[in-house]
Amino acid sequence: MSALPLEAFRDSYRELIAFVARRTGSRQSAQDIVHDAWLRVVEAGPMAQSQHPAPRAYLYTVAEHLVIDHLRRAARTSERFDSALHDGSAGVQALGQDVAEASLRREALVAVDAAIAALPERCRSMFLADRLDGESQAAIAAAHGVSVKTVEREIMRAMDAIEAALHEWRGDGVVQALPRKGRRRALSALLGVAGLGASGSLAWRLYQSQVVTWQIQLGTATGRQLNQALPDGSSIALDAQTRLDVRYYGSRRYVQMHHGAAFFKVARNADAPFIVDAGPARITVLGTRFEVALDDQGGLRVAVEEGRVRVQQRGSEGDLADAGDGWELTGSQTLDWQQGQSPRRDTSAGEVAAWRNGWLDFRHEPLGLAVQRLARYCQVPMQVAPDAEHLTIFGRVRIADARAWLQLLPRSVPVVVREEGQGAARRITIARRKAQS
Template sequence: MSTTDTPTPGAVPADAEREALGWFVRARGGLSVQEQGEFVAWQAQDPTHAQAYARWQADWQQLDALPEEGVAQLRAHLAQDLARERATAPRPVRGWLAGSWAGSATMVASVAVVAAGGLLAWQHWQQQPVFEKHIATRTGEQVDVQLPDGSHLRLDTATAIDVALFRQRREVRLPEGQAVFRVQGDAARPFDVLAGPLRITVVGTRFSVRNTPGIPGEEGVRVAVEEGRVRVARADGPAPGAVVELSAGQQIASDATGQLGPVAAVPASGIAPWRESRVSFDNTPLAQALAEFGRYGPTRLTVRDPAVAALRLTGTFDPRRLDNFVRVLPRVLPVRMQEPAEPGAAAVTEIVAAP
């Protein structure tokens, strides 16, 4: 376990971004010999200058490919923000930005940014996802998902996720259920999983996340790493030194508020056993075990006696074979199955204390 405070990688000052945009626009129109010398000198002044210019070159291909309606949407989203910034920090349009680019819709959008004295339009465009998808599994269903970035997800039963891939980051929200993530490495685009109160950040690895706030005793979030490393912190911003780094074979769990517990070792067989149709219990209250079975389908089992509900169960079961669980349970716990007085489609069997 280690704790780290990691600065945002690849940060480029806003002034460098503005200057890089200026040079980029001028270069597209052709530079004189004198201007070429000035451009080379500008790049040599600071490493962030070359970084900013390279970003404009790479991102321009995507911006230039936007359809006209995309550019119109970008302008519409920015109208208020540009007006606000123009009122508080007005800047005239520099001469070399006027004229020859007026016919390009995308260039006009970029020029408007510089004229407004900020990078609002560019930032808005960067913040728009290039891929979005909501995926949910039904009770008893598991699905495999391949993302456009090469990452692979395996969703367990009763699980919902929202995927958003951006130009500079990747994000998956897991409001309910559990999933295994095999993340395609991309140092320029970190991969975040937001589950309950936690944020899990990786570059390239395989790990599982469980977030089942409706299961008694499992209201928090559990993270286990199969390969690579991940960082775990509160989603609303970690306190100084409150970022926990996990490596392969380690897991951590939080409570419902995001308070992290200790890092613990976990065997490979204990990471997302549901992939092999197994649910494992280790000194688990019977009521909690029944709730876990209920995630995979109707059990038609209930326990009303608090003393019986609190009995502890240890073992591994196939959630698809509830009949095996019902047969084994009286052998490992002092209970019996009390069949309903009136059998029927809605009949429920109660688990009661053995005489």
């Protein structure tokens, strides 16, 4: 039951913001209240959640109570300011409460810093390398001459110590041990409550790296494209049949790309790099314009229109592999990385992400991959026979004329194009043309 409210929060986030904003008259206050509502639900635990079988209604109920508290506080604050015009004591009292609250938050961060400092040196080093520096556990194990299992144990030991320190600060008493995933969620929730202010502390850095401040899931259907603005002034253009997740943290902007192609316009922020994980690679930028495309065989293409992009290899667990500095790309450079092959960097004079303007560019591209790209815009399934997959094609195709281009394809490469079946069984097959005997 404990996972349901988190999913309800994600699915209802925008509606909940709008609901609270109508009550408070402030979108910023609405965002703060909605995030606080989520934290309250997480802290309440499965026992309280089980009393509310409808997670969405439970979230709205918690948010409604917080709105009432917010409006009451606002009214009291207004009264204090009115009286402060004649008597400064109320203003001093309100200021004292704000100072006390900030002091408590700083105490929580001091508790986390102390817990990290008290860890054995090896445990502390492994934990910070994993959670703050983003090193793979395999690389950490190699650096310390131990097994990956040992690294995992030391990291969990550190997380246990930090969680215990925060529970002790809150006065929670004895807390039952949680499974690994549950422990990570609890640690994030505790940091979410305590991690405000004291921006120079190690605890604040940990909060910045672990707690999501904004997120969205994006996807497009066959023949559909999408432009999505991001809260920092960046934007993403999604090609047809593309799916990705976007999550913003205090110290980084992160995209997990699952399928398709996307063009990123990234607003520069030196304090929060923009990271895209796609297939075998991690792409990191500060501010630039570039395309990332994945094909059905796990191949990757990165094309830079403007700025600088760093591409690094990811390990099997999703962390960075120990593979040096990777590859740096600048404007008009591309990196093609097909499964089982070494990455190939090149300079391209073609338009980056031409699909944004209704075109597809094929530059000495295998027919199988070219048809995969065409299939994103065609409601009729297409397949290429194995004997024709590796035929190379070159040219520029208007997406709106893709079916006509297919019919003319036999004039330029030795293939036959057949449309077979009817209704749901209808499909287009491209096979190599047999030589005349």
